[in-house]
Structure formats: C-alpha cells, structure tokens
Amino acid sequence: MKTAASALVAGLVLFAASADAQTRVTLKAAKAGSSYYQMAVQLAEAMPSGIAVTVEESQGSVQNVMEATVRGGDYVFTSPPSLVGLARDGKAMFADRASPKFADIRALFPIPSLTMHFVVRADQNVSTFADLEGKSVLLGKGSFGAREGEKYMALFGLDGKVDIADAELSNAVAALKNGQIDAFVTAGSFPAPNVVEAAAGSDVTLISMTDDEVAATKRTRLVIPAGTYAGQDEEVVTTSLPVVAYATTGMDDDTAYTLTKAFWDKKAALGSDARWWDGVTPELLANITGQIHPGALKYYEEAGIEVPETAQ
Incomplete structure (x- = not known):
C-alpha cells in the first residue's frame, strides 16, 4: 500500500513539474x-x-x-x-x-495591417477621389476607418461635395447592393470580409491612390494584389496602419x-x-x-x- 501511495505522489510531482x-x-x-x-x-x-x-x-x-x-x-x-x-x-x-x-x-x-478600402458600385464610373463628388458615401461611425475616411474626404477637397450616409458600417454591403449608397469606406486586413461580400454579390471597384495622395495622408503605402477580390483585375494602391x-x-x-x-x-x-x-x-x-x-x-x-x- 505504501509503495502504491509513493508511486501516486511521485506521479503527481512529475505531472506538476511537467505543467510548470x-x-x-x-x-x-x-x-x-x-x-x-x-x-x-x-x-x-x-x-x-x-x-x-x-x-x-x-x-x-x-x-x-x-x-x-x-x-x-x-x-x-x-x-x-x-x-x-x-x-x-x-x-x-x-x-x-x-x-x-x-x-x-x-x-x-x-x-x-489595417488597410483602407474605398469601395464603389461599378455603375458609378468612379476611379478617383474627385469622381466621388455628388455621390452617397457611407463612412460608418467611431472606427479607425470612419475617422480616416472623413479625413480623406477633407484632404482631397470633398468636404460638402459628397452625401455622407447616416448609417452603420454593418449596413454597407446591403445598402450598396440596394442602391441606397454609391460607395463605402472600410478599414480591415485584406481580404476584408465585407469587401469580399460586396464584390461577390455585385460589380464593385476599388479606388486606387496616387503616390502623391498616399504621401498627403502621412500613412503607410500598401498594395492590394490583383485578384484579391472578385472582379479586381489590377493591383490597388492604398494606405494602411501597420x-x-x-x-x-x-x-x-x-x-x-x-x-x-x-x-x-x-x-x-x-x-x-x-x-x-x-x-x-x-x-x-x-x-x-x-x-x-x-x-x-x-x-x-x-x-x-x-x-x-x-x-x-
């Protein structure tokens, strides 16, 4: 009995040592x-x-x-x-x-990295920030992407020239598909799930930034490779937060x-x-x-x- 008890104690000590x-x-x-x-x-x-x-x-x-x-x-x-x-x-x-x-x-x-995406319905023929003038854009609220998107609207001369949709980013894909908005801005590691969903269900384009625009944002340049999203045949230059x-x-x-x-x-x-x-x-x-x-x-x-x- 003593031998069995000793073996049990030894086993517990060995287990504790292994755990430690x-x-x-x-x-x-x-x-x-x-x-x-x-x-x-x-x-x-x-x-x-x-x-x-x-x-x-x-x-x-x-x-x-x-x-x-x-x-x-x-x-x-x-x-x-x-x-x-x-x-x-x-x-x-x-x-x-x-x-x-x-x-x-x-x-x-x-x-x-947190990567900025500017997602636009393809039928709006938007390829630059200037093309967003007069469009309805959903930025979301409170997130890094929303703050960055608002900053870029001002930085690229779009203050008061776009209709900022009053909605949460979680509604962006449905609103884009239903024609309630023309574009939305989101920040996420690529491929971002909401952009994947938007591209899979409808024709969308991503705005690609010039090097001067990237420099103006004071953020890190990042390239989203071609083919990351459905219908994206060319690489997209954007900004990121490492x-x-x-x-x-x-x-x-x-x-x-x-x-x-x-x-x-x-x-x-x-x-x-x-x-x-x-x-x-x-x-x-x-x-x-x-x-x-x-x-x-x-x-x-x-x-x-x-x-x-x-x-x-």
Whole structure:
C-alpha cells in the first residue's frame, strides 16, 4: 500500500513539474468578435506545445499599450507602432499617463495591417477621389476607418461635395447592393470580409491612390494584389496602419525567440486558413519604429531576415 501511495505522489510531482515546464503567455489584441481577436486566436493555436497562450479581450490598442507598464514578462499585445511611439514619448493620449516602463516595450513580429478600402458600385464610373463628388458615401461611425475616411474626404477637397450616409458600417454591403449608397469606406486586413461580400454579390471597384495622395495622408503605402477580390483585375494602391505584436524586456529571450520562430514557421499554414496572413512579409519589419526584442532578433539573424538598424 505504501509503495502504491509513493508511486501516486511521485506521479503527481512529475505531472506538476511537467505543467510548470510549460511557458504561459497572455495575448491581448482586440474586442471579441473582431478580426484582430480572431487573429489572436489563430496565433495562439499556431504556437508549439511548450507554449500555452491565453487570449484576452481588449478594448483597443491604447489599453494594450497601457497594460505593458503593469503586466509581467508573459504579456504579449498588438498595437500600431505609431501608438507605441506616442507612449514612449509621452504624447497625445499618453501625455498624462507617461511611464518609464513604456521604454521597455519590444517588437516581436508584424501582423496584418489595417488597410483602407474605398469601395464603389461599378455603375458609378468612379476611379478617383474627385469622381466621388455628388455621390452617397457611407463612412460608418467611431472606427479607425470612419475617422480616416472623413479625413480623406477633407484632404482631397470633398468636404460638402459628397452625401455622407447616416448609417452603420454593418449596413454597407446591403445598402450598396440596394442602391441606397454609391460607395463605402472600410478599414480591415485584406481580404476584408465585407469587401469580399460586396464584390461577390455585385460589380464593385476599388479606388486606387496616387503616390502623391498616399504621401498627403502621412500613412503607410500598401498594395492590394490583383485578384484579391472578385472582379479586381489590377493591383490597388492604398494606405494602411501597420500593426505589430509586442512584448517587453520582462520576457526572457528564449520565449521571445520561440514565439517569433513559431509565427514565421506557421505563417503559410495560417494563410491557408485565413488569407489576411498572406499580406504579412518580412518587409513589414521596416514599419517598426522602436526596438525588436533580443530573442526575436536572434531568430531574424538566424533566418537571414533584414531588420531596420534602428530596431536592433
């Protein structure tokens, strides 16, 4: 009886040691139901068996960045690099919440960018922003895409020259198909589900921007490849807001290395399940404005992937 009890105790100790050996990571991305929350779940599922990832819902990137000052070395979050830069410099929404711990944020790898789409019914013969004059355009409310769309309307001389539809973006596809609107603006990683739906059910076109227009927006240039959407025979030049997965210096190098390697090793498989991962390439590392985690840098050096000198 004593031998059996001893064996049971030994087994429990071995199980506990095995459980403790597993590295635990918390990944905070976006609101449940959003594309970025779905991406977080996909990333969690792509990690090797030695990494246990818990996905947490977030109210947005500002919250993600703020929590970097109080979370431990197991914390991974997503954010635009520009927002991390504002936090590090104590500017804008971080002016009254400055913390020296923002300087400890380190990049791991890029994820799909928020990409601007200007979707127009094909029968409206719109190919430029100027052609939108007199058209009905749905921008939505409160989102990055809505704010950016409103900015572009003013930037390209369309203030007061377009009819801004008073409706939620969730109604955009139905409204476009029914002829209630002529165009809608949306931001999402391409291929964006609502644009896929719009293109599949009716003839639509996407406005392609000139390099001067992209420069005027002060956003990052991005090309949506031809064939991304039904009927899209040519590439579309647009703007984007890069997004990156971050950790802090509190994360050990081995964990940062394992997370980064697992992402790039599994990226092709991720893309076969969700095409928005196909838009992520090593070239997107150029959008990182802060430093890359030493563990991630080790992977990039081994893989022969070039990283910005300022990020090393």
